[in-house]
Amino acid sequence: MSTSTPPPEHPPAPNKRPAFELPGRLLKPTGYDPDMPRPATIIAGTALVLLRVVAGVVVLGSLAIGWEGIIADPDIVLDGFDPSPEGTHAALWFLLAAGGTVLLMDLLLAILVYRGHNWARVVVMVIAVGSISTSFFAWWVQGQEITLDSTFVSLSLDILVLLALSSRSAAAYARRNEHRWEPVQAGVS
Structure with a gap:
């Protein structure tokens, strides 16, 4: 008669989170720590928002450079603007x-966000969700293709911004100055 011994248990890897966590643990408030160092997720999220700004400057620059060609297209109609050259320039400036x-x-x-304001982090995430949703609905309803030269770059930047700024470390950093008062438990002295 042989007795089998159970295999030895492997200790969990250090600094590794489980794939599933209880909601109570996820909702546990972060501690008050005004000296918390800025995490990489805040730096990455800020850099991605700055890349989004640079991409917007490039789009506005290319719009200004190619404005005459855009206006020459017979399918383009500027509602509310005079079709004269002065009106088209006014539309461009607008x-x-x-x-x-x-x-x-x-x-x-x-x-x-870089300075650690939580409301700004939340606003940036809401804008990213709105942009992602707009791209999805344009694809779903209108059949608009997601291509490299149209929506792919902005969509990928918005997804990466959302991932970086919704992380635990980014939330903890943005909320590091908030005092949370723990309720006094009855019978504990």
């Missing part, structure tokens, strides 16, 4: 001003 304003707000949000 587009550049609107795009520049959005890019300046994105740049400001990147700086605030």
